[in-house]
Amino acid sequence: GQNIDQPTEMTATEGAIVQINCTYQTSGFNGLFWYQQHAGEAPTFLSYNVLDGLEEKGRFSSFLSRSKGYSYLLLKELQMKDSASYLCAGYYGGSQGNLIFGKGTKLSVKP
Amino acid sequence: EPEVTQTPSHQVTQMGQEVILRCVPISNHLYFYWYRQILGQKVEFLVSFYNNEISEKSEIFDDQFSVERPDGSNFTLKIRSTKLEDSAMYFCASTEGVPRSSTDTQYFGPGTRLTVL
Numbered sequence: 001g002q003n004i005d006q007p008t009e010m011t012a013t014e015g016a017i018v019q020i021n022c023t024y025q026t027s028g029f030n031g032l033f034w035y036q037q038h039a040g041e042a043p044t045f046l047s048y049n050v051l052d053g054l055e056e057k058g059r060f061s062s063f064l065s066r067s068k069g070y071s072y073l074l075l076k077e078l079q080m081k082d083s084a085s086y087l088c089a090g091y092y093g094g095s096q097g098n099l100i101f102g103k104g105t106k107l108s109v110k111p
Numbered sequence: 112e113p114e115v116t117q118t119p120s121h122q123v124t125q126m127g128q129e130v131i132l133r134c135v136p137i138s139n140h141l142y143f144y145w146y147r148q149i150l151g152q153k154v155e156f157l158v159s160f161y162n163n164e165i166s167e168k169s170e171i172f173d174d175q176f177s178v179e180r181p182d183g184s185n186f187t188l189k190i191r192s193t194k195l196e197d198s199a200m201y202f203c204a205s206t207e208g209v210p211r212s213s214t215d216t217q218y219f220g221p222g223t224r225l226t227v228l
Binding site for chain 2: 030031033035040041042043044045048050087089091096097098099100101102103104
């Protein structure tokens, strides 16, 4: 199966920048999603990268390198409300859009 | 903003009982999915549905599971004889099409927390 790997936990300080990395298997890969999930809630969409490079959306940016099987989510000007799990999910060829999720990175933002 | 809705938000059932989880996908979406997330674990794909039939299913989606789109709006997941290990959060998701660009997204519902006793 396709493995999606990301760190289990990270801690950062309010106002700082944090980068959450994700690696994935490149065989059959189409694109990569990032979702935010607060405890007990549904994943909410942050970004979808298909092409190499950086996509910026306000305080959040996502980067993809298809050749390296690598992505990261960059969160700037961290706020306490950014404390959540961040899920990396791959979309692979031949599927009808079903996503393969990593285990998620639990981010704790401290004052 | 359009959203995926799910009912009930919580369901408690006895082992061996049948449960039906309901979802209303976003109205112009064509692809529907069920995922589950056991407490503390990752989100896992169960099944995808398109054009009134299952298009893909995972190993988890065995004969105890079935999906249906009984009318133009609802999308249901049935578990025929629940087991303790079926206890999880079940998420429905929908999308307009398969992801082709960075503007495509898969929208998740709020989930149904299923507890099997």
